[in-house]
Amino acid sequence: MTFLALFLVLLMLVGAVAASVFKDLISAVIAAALVSLAASILFYLLQAPDVAMAEAAIGAALTAAIFIIAISRTKRYEE
Amino acid sequence: MGFLDNYIYYIGAFGLIFVGLYIILVKHNLIKVIVGLGILDTGVNLFLISVGYIAKGTAPIFSRPGIDSEHMVDPVPQALVLTAIVIGVAVLALALSLAIRLYQHYGTLNLRKIREQRW
Amino acid sequence: MRRIISILLLVIVALGISQSLAKIPFGVPKTKVGRHYINEGVKETGATNIVTSVVVSYRGFDTLGEVTVLFIAAIGLGAVLTAGAREGPRKTRPASLVLYTGCRLLFPLILVFGTYVFIHGHLTPGGGFQGGAIIASGFLLIYLGCRERRISRAASNLAESLGGLVFVVIGLLGLGFGDYFLLNFLPKGTANALFSAGIIPIIYIAIGVKVGSELAGIIDNLIEES
Numbered sequence: 001m002t003f004l005a006l007f008l009v010l011l012m013l014v015g016a017v018a019a020s021v022f023k024d025l026i027s028a029v030i031a032a033a034l035v036s037l038a039a040s041i042l043f044y045l046l047q048a049p050d051v052a053m054a055e056a057a058i059g060a061a062l063t064a065a066i067f068i069i070a071i072s073r074t075k076r077y078e079e
Numbered sequence: 080m081g082f083l084d085n086y087i088y089y090i091g092a093f094g095l096i097f098v099g100l101y102i103i104l105v106k107h108n109l110i111k112v113i114v115g116l117g118i119l120d121t122g123v124n125l126f127l128i129s130v131g132y133i134a135k136g137t138a139p140i141f142s143r144p145g146i147d148s149e150h151m152v153d154p155v156p157q158a159l160v161l162t163a164i165v166i167g168v169a170v171l172a173l174a175l176s177l178a179i180r181l182y183q184h185y186g187t188l189n190l191r192k193i194r195e196q197r198w
Numbered sequence: 199m200r201r202i203i204s205i206l207l208l209v210i211v212a213l214g215i216s217q218s219l220a221k222i223p224f225g226v227p228k229t230k231v232g233r234h235y236i237n238e239g240v241k242e243t244g245a246t247n248i249v250t251s252v253v254v255s256y257r258g259f260d261t262l263g264e265v266t267v268l269f270i271a272a273i274g275l276g277a278v279l280t281a282g283a284r285e286g287p288r289k290t291r292p293a294s295l296v297l298y299t300g301c302r303l304l305f306p307l308i309l310v311f312g313t314y315v316f317i318h319g320h321l322t323p324g325g326g327f328q329g330g331a332i333i334a335s336g337f338l339l340i341y342l343g344c345r346e347r348r349i350s351r352a353a354s355n356l357a358e359s360l361g362g363l364v365f366v367v368i369g370l371l372g373l374g375f376g377d378y379f380l381l382n383f384l385p386k387g388t389a390n391a392l393f394s395a396g397i398i399p400i401i402y403i404a405i406g407v408k409v410g411s412e413l414a415g416i417i418d419n420l421i422e423e424s
Binding site for chain 3: 049050053054057058061062065066069070073
Binding site for chain 3: 097105166
């Protein structure tokens with residue numbers, strides 16, 4: 001079980017660094033949704049199923065959708 | 080591997096807080112700053128849940144009548160984090176609406192250029 | 199200059215947080231309040247999901263504050279985004295037939311699943327906030343797939359206000375019947391049954407309807423005049 005936790009934490013940190021490096025804002029938002037998804041599975045491994053459900057539904061899906069709608073009304077590339 | 084076994088969740092939460100703070104302090108684009116705010120929020124929630132974990136514990140739900148309640152994890156941090164996740168998404172939505180209005184008014188989302196245009 | 203101060207601040211914060219994180223032991227029970235909620239929770243509230251009984255019954259006032267914060271954010275977003283000039287009617291390209299039919303087929307299933315999650319909040323993992331988010335993602339599917347349909351603004355506002363009103367009225371009824379706000383005054387029933395745990399299922403149904411319609415309204419405000 002601890003190998004799975006190690007892999008998920010590495011995925012989460014790589015996703016966070018990628019969200020800070022990408023110049024295309026939609027790619028940055030998708031990297032942030034990947035961070036949320038890995039955090040949701042980590043919440044399940046820490047024996048918290050309610051919080052895992054809330055983070056997967058709200059953090060991974062609705063946050064990414066709100067960001068992409070807001071980016072479609074402004075610029076797409078960071079200058 | 081003993082050290083890593085115990086502290087892997089703390090390292091993950093600390094890394095997310097660090098990356099989130101770095102994005103908020105250093106980047107120029109307003110939408111990227113808001114992405115950093117979201118990552119910081121996720122890191123703090125992960126830290127709160129990992130503090131409440133008890134070794135070899137199970138989820139605090141009495142699904143069968145004969146389940147033992149000696150090894151259940153702490154339910155109070157989970158209730159706090161449930162609230163915090165919903166408030167986090169509300170704050171992000173409000174911040175994005177302000178960013179859209181700022182873009183309609185100034186024509187750019189670069190914080191340096193907005194500061195120069197104001198003065 | 200600003201970059202040097204930022205890096206200095208980051209190094210100081212990193213040192214402080216890592217030093218304090220190293221002193222917190224992992225996997226050791228730390229408080230006694232959690233033990234009391236686990237030992238007495240089913241007897242005092244009747245809900246078998248201890249996290250639900252903490253969120254709605256033991257710390258119910260914090261949930262009222264959180265519902266208020268969500269409400270203020272939705273109002274603020276509506277006020278900020280519709281104060282600008284209107285650009286005229288939207289020009290949309292209708293979606294293809296496969297997408298349209300698929301979205302219309304999936305939408306009632308997602309609504310039923312979200313309703314199931316928040317009705318069984320006191321028995322299984324789930325609850326009002328998770329069920330509300332699932333309902334809001336069903337509405338997001340309709341906005342993305344069938345682009346000409348809209349939910350009516352009046353129905354969404356009515357559902358949201360009714361949810362909040364039911365929550366506050368039940369709390370005030372508890373004040374009328376007994377000692378304190380949000381007293382659990384309905385019978386507790388047997389554990390693991392659907393109609394048990396007093397007022398907890400009613401409050402979670404109200405919260406689920408309110409959060410679902412609120413998040414759908416936020417997405418509607420953001421998509422409008424795009």
